Amino acid sequence: MTTATDAAGQAPAPGPAETRTPILRARRLVKTFGRVVGLDGVSLELYPGEVLAIIGDNGAGKSTLIKCLTGAEIPDEGELFLDEKPVHFKRPQDARAAGIETVYQNLAVSPALDVAANLFLGREERKRGILGSVFRVVDQKGMREKARNELKALGISTLQDVTVPVENLSGGQRQAVAVARAAAFGSKVVVLDEPTAALGVRESNQVLELIRNLRDRGIPVILISHNMPHVFDVADRIHIQRLGKRAATITPESHTMTDAVAIMTGALRA
Numbered sequence: 001m002t003t004a005t006d007a008a009g010q011a012p013a014p015g016p017a018e019t020r021t022p023i024l025r026a027r028r029l030v031k032t033f034g035r036v037v038g039l040d041g042v043s044l045e046l047y048p049g050e051v052l053a054i055i056g057d058n059g060a061g062k063s064t065l066i067k068c069l070t071g072a073e074i075p076d077e078g079e080l081f082l083d084e085k086p087v088h089f090k091r092p093q094d095a096r097a098a099g100i101e102t103v104y105q106n107l108a109v110s111p112a113l114d115v116a117a118n119l120f121l122g123r124e125e126r127k128r129g130i131l132g133s134v135f136r137v138v139d140q141k142g143m144r145e146k147a148r149n150e151l152k153a154l155g156i157s158t159l160q161d162v163t164v165p166v167e168n169l170s171g172g173q174r175q176a177v178a179v180a181r182a183a184a185f186g187s188k189v190v191v192l193d194e195p196t197a198a199l200g201v202r203e204s205n206q207v208l209e210l211i212r213n214l215r216d217r218g219i220p221v222i223l224i225s226h227n228m229p230h231v232f233d234v235a236d237r238i239h240i241q242r243l244g245k246r247a248a249t250i251t252p253e254s255h256t257m258t259d260a261v262a263i264m265t266g267a268l269r270a
């Protein structure tokens with residue numbers, strides 16, 4: 001990783017001195033549900049080469065924020081910029097086509113299909129020539145080969161056989177397939193919603209390692225998590241949501257976990 005750390009390896013503190021250009025920027029997003037205010041003027045910046053965690057209490061607006069960034073919800077007000085260009089996502093496919101891949105916790109993979117088929121789901125490659133162009137025959141061999149290479153490049157070593165149905169994999173391996181899928185198609189941004197929530201210690205560590213690998217390959221990651229140790233382990237910066245607003249953006253260097261929880265609950269003002 002290069003851009004998010006200085007020579008001493010410390011993530012630079014956010015603030016007025018920030019001169020980098022964000023890959024993804026949200027400005028003053030508002031989203032209401034009837035009388036409930038889900039987002040109350042939230043801004044967010046995601047910089048190249050970083051892992052940005054989003055934390056906050058239940059109902060703080062984390063999921064709503066992610067949904068507005070990934071086309072699953074349309075904000076009532078506010079602006080969204082990808083590479084400094086305004087974007088208006090109407091549905092998740094729009095965000096995906098623009099390079100924002102979201103890994104939802106449960107619907108990320110199709111259980112009955114094998115690993116390679118999951119990686120290429122919705123983007124199947126056809127055989128060359130008339131077989132592919134006219135008869136739409138999928139290039140299974142080619143996709144399996146690419147799937148193996150992709151998993152290898154991401155350092156996913158626990159998944160040897162790409163022909164195994166995903167339903168036979170462990171939770172961590174499934175999550176790995178979902179992340180690999182997001183990484184495999186030249187995504188600009190990967191968004192992970194609670195990727196370690198249902199996983200054991202070993203599997204969680206594998207997913208955290210995968211997140212670092214993604215970042216080190218130049219793909220910035222937005223990670224929603226309730227797990228403070230995981231957040232402080234992997235995040236370069238931490239966006240704290242509270243009551244529909246951004247309460248603060250901190251770093252693991254600038255604040256402790258106790259501080260973060262205090263900001264989340266309103267006990268500490270950042």
Ligand SMILES: Nc1ncnc2c1ncn2[C@@H]1O[C@H](COP(=O)(O)OP(=O)(O)OP(=O)(O)O)[C@@H](O)[C@H]1O
Pocket residue numbers: 033036037038039056057058059060061062063064065241
């Ligand atoms: N579709 C919806 N209809 C009505 N209210 C909603 C809807 N989606 C979210 N809300 C409300 O918006 C607020 C923010 O919800 P959101 O799901 O973004 O919180 P969250 O931070 O993801 O919480 P959690 O940690 O519990 O997942 C809450 O008050 C919630 O009840």
Ligand SMILES: [Mg+2]
Pocket residue numbers: 062063064
């Ligand atoms: Mg949520």
